[in-house]
Amino acid sequence: MQFIDQARIIVKAGRGGDGIATFRREKYVPAGGPSGGDGGRGGKIILEADANLQTLLDFKFSRVFTATDGKRGGPNRCTGASGKDLIVKVPCGTEVRHVSTGIILGDLIKTGQVLTVAFGGRGGLGNAHYLSNRNRAPEKFTEGRDGEEWDLQLELKLLAEVGIIGLPNAGKSTLIAVLSAARPKIADYPFTTLVPNLGVVRRPSGDGTVFADIPGLIAGAAGGAGLGHEFLRHIQRTKLLVHLLDAGREDPVKDLLIVEKELLAYGHGLLQKPRIYVLNKQELLDKSQQKEVICDLQKVVGAEVILISAVMTSGLEDLLDKIWMALGV
Numbered sequence: 001m002q003f004i005d006q007a008r009i010i011v012k013a014g015r016g017g018d019g020i021a022t023f024r025r026e027k028y029v030p031a032g033g034p035s036g037g038d039g040g041r042g043g044k045i046i047l048e049a050d051a052n053l054q055t056l057l058d059f060k061f062s063r064v065f066t067a068t069d070g071k072r073g074g075p076n077r078c079t080g081a082s083g084k085d086l087i088v089k090v091p092c093g094t095e096v097r098h099v100s101t102g103i104i105l106g107d108l109i110k111t112g113q114v115l116t117v118a119f120g121g122r123g124g125l126g127n128a129h130y131l132s133n134r135n136r137a138p139e140k141f142t143e144g145r146d147g148e149e150w151d152l153q154l155e156l157k158l159l160a161e162v163g164i165i166g167l168p169n170a171g172k173s174t175l176i177a178v179l180s181a182a183r184p185k186i187a188d189y190p191f192t193t194l195v196p197n198l199g200v201v202r203r204p205s206g207d208g209t210v211f212a213d214i215p216g217l218i219a220g221a222a223g224g225a226g227l228g229h230e231f232l233r234h235i236q237r238t239k240l241l242v243h244l245l246d247a248g249r250e251d252p253v254k255d256l257l258i259v260e261k262e263l264l265a266y267g268h269g270l271l272q273k274p275r276i277y278v279l280n281k282q283e284l285l286d287k288s289q290q291k292e293v294i295c296d297l298q299k300v301v302g303a304e305v306i307l308i309s310a311v312m313t314s315g316l317e318d319l320l321d322k323i324w325m326a327l328g329v
């Protein structure tokens, strides 16, 4: 289950400091020579892969990254201070390319891996460099060079961490729509969704987690019925499943067992994946009916079943809390 998260950023490395022209003035030294120091180099921009980030969400808000300039040279051949490098953290798996040429600068795969994307300008030379036999008192010095500036395209192939499963019409697309910025088609008939929708949900630590609405699970899916088989393969790569049940159906326990049976039939460890069970469309039942259905479901799954209404957006905070807890984030 992959989709591409993209961001465009501008990186500006620091300018080099200027060299200067000065002459030694010391007691008892009659003709002090040139002593102007060189400018410091500008700071560079470095991207660093960080396993704590999952998406490029934050680059939608801060897009320009600037490193500081190098300082001017000083007298007595003192080189100016270098500009400070700026380290920008990106999620592991980020691919970096130049917007203008399309050239790939690199792939940041492992946490801690770094890539310099803009080099700082060289510092200018002080007049001490221009001393020669013909010119014992050079006034010449050079200015620092500009740092590199680039438009970069960041691309990240996202892996869905949370898969929302359940029978057609359970409200999977509705749930992903209320939790994220995704706007999938929603309708009151089965098989509305034909390919998985993905949405990024912001978690308390600030970064995003990718949710996938996995459609088309029906009886026989593991054997290839419906759309199921294709998507069961994708579910394998998620870390957590949210199993959504429809409170408006005749027998939610039966529905639950249909889907669980498919997970079992497909194998590949799907049944061992951590799961959170959720009864959706709570407002279709009165309080005592809700209690009864929840109780029946809990008996079968041996775990808590969370009651929500995606349409009324109730119970969602509790659901997200449980999800973050299960993911350990």
Ligand SMILES: Nc1nc2c(ncn2[C@@H]2O[C@H](COP(=O)(O)OP(=O)(O)OP(=O)(O)O)[C@@H](O)[C@H]2O)c(=O)[nH]1
Pocket (backbone or CB within 6 Å): 166, 167, 168, 169, 170, 171, 172, 173, 174, 175, 185, 186, 187, 188, 189, 190, 191, 192, 193, 194, 215, 216, 280, 281, 282, 283, 284, 308, 309, 310, 311, 312
């Ligand atoms: N009453 C009520 N209806 C809901 C709720 N959530 C979803 N629905 C309705 O249920 C129907 C199906 O919702 P979808 O989100 O399209 O369901 P889905 O699971 O994505 O269905 P498929 O894409 O066909 O697998 C729509 O008419 C929704 O408006 C809810 O909390 N309460």
Ligand SMILES: [Mg+2]
Pocket (backbone or CB within 6 Å): 172, 173, 174, 185, 186, 192, 193, 213, 215
């Ligand atoms: Mg759908």
